[in-house]
Amino acid sequence: MSEQLWTERAPEYPLECDHCHYPIPGEPEETDEGRYCSVACREAAATDSSMTDPHAYKRIATGVEPVDSLVPNGIPADSFLLLLGDEGTRRAELGTELAWRALERGEPAIVVSFANPPTATLERFYQNGWNVLPALENDRLRVIDCYTHRLDDRSEFLDRRNEWTAFVGEAAEDAIVEVRDPTDRRELTNSLYGALDDLEMTETGLVTLDSLDELESLLQDRQMHELINDIRATICKARFVPVVAAASTANEDEHPEAEYVFDGIVDLRLTDQFAPDARLKQLAVRKLIGAQILPQWVAYDYEPTRGLFAFGPNGDARQRYDLGNGSQQSNQPQ
Structure with a gap:
């Protein structure tokens, strides 16, 4: 997932530093052992120190x-x-x-x-x-x-x-x-x-x-x-x-x-937006520094063993509940 993210964000940086594993934005610092994004990484690699791939x-x-x-x-x-x-x-x-x-x-x-x-x-x-x-x-x-x-x-x-x-x-x-x-x-x-x-x-x-x-x-x-x-x-x-x-x-x-x-x-909330006798649980990410988030509410429910599961944002809640009478439909896929 994270490797795909880097590919999407930085396709113009085809080279990756052999020490910190981040893209090299300019001319690399090269030695016989590898290519590095900076003098700091080149010198760190020379001391035989190793760094976990941050993508991991x-x-x-x-x-x-x-x-x-x-x-x-x-x-x-x-x-x-x-x-x-x-x-x-x-x-x-x-x-x-x-x-x-x-x-x-x-x-x-x-x-x-x-x-x-x-x-x-x-x-x-x-x-x-x-x-x-x-x-x-x-x-x-x-x-x-x-x-x-x-x-x-x-x-x-x-x-x-x-x-x-x-x-x-x-x-x-x-x-x-x-x-x-x-x-x-x-x-x-x-x-x-x-x-x-x-x-x-x-x-x-x-x-x-x-x-x-x-x-x-x-x-x-x-x-x-x-x-x-x-x-x-x-x-x-x-x-x-x-x-x-x-x-x-x-x-x-x-x-x-x-x-x-x-x-x-x-944020987690209860809402009767779709029907007064069906209080749905909805979840949204208000903010998350350093991450892409989808700006929407997702309806969710809960089952033992399975845990929390989504069944669609906003209006898709009709796939889960019979909002005409407030009764809950089967949890099994149709």
Whole structure:
């Protein structure tokens, strides 16, 4: 996908630098070993240093159909994305699916959980039919637990778990990183950075923050703003690891900084535009720095195992619903 993008954008640059792998816009710096775009690349290559082909990691397809349909050339891997949605738009499932698709690609994933205890966070995967036990055993999944500190009696909570929840908790024990005081920004970020180091997450994987609304209840506005900037700089920009955070539209007007703090904003909404008794879910990419996006709303729905799927922008929703009576048609292709 990304190689095609470069071909489309820079056909006038037929040569590619043998070190950074980007097109050479002028006369190349040539040696017996190769051709380079600059003296810096030529000298770096002479020291036997190697650089991963940037086309391999600087854009990713998320694997989530309605998102990828609007970003045809992929999402820049150094992006901090905000999933901003109404209640009922399944933004929580979207965050979970983005993490699962990363695991499916063989990449690691970190889920920072503010809204649920770790076992409930993992249960979100199982509710969708996605078995994360192999990822836990293979050390490809971490849960940063920013919820358990709220419990008055943790022992009582553990004692009251059912058999399945106890099993999942024991299986995930080594993959759970407990943050004793999430209001301590330093402790929170150190726990996150430690997990990134343990999973060797540079130029691979994905981080999700399940609820900025819950984070806001822990931190003051300025602290939250600084935390987001820290994460964006040290994870997205320095490591080329995308971060995805979910938030409710209820507080959108109180936080206009979302327009510039985040690299991308994905809007999710409910609409009865087509019929008053059929509330459709729609998704659009409001902005995404460094990427081509299609400026339209896409209607989508959700099924366990399948996840979120698109069924056409705007008026094409009639292919999915019988809007005469509001009933939902079969999910199977016709």
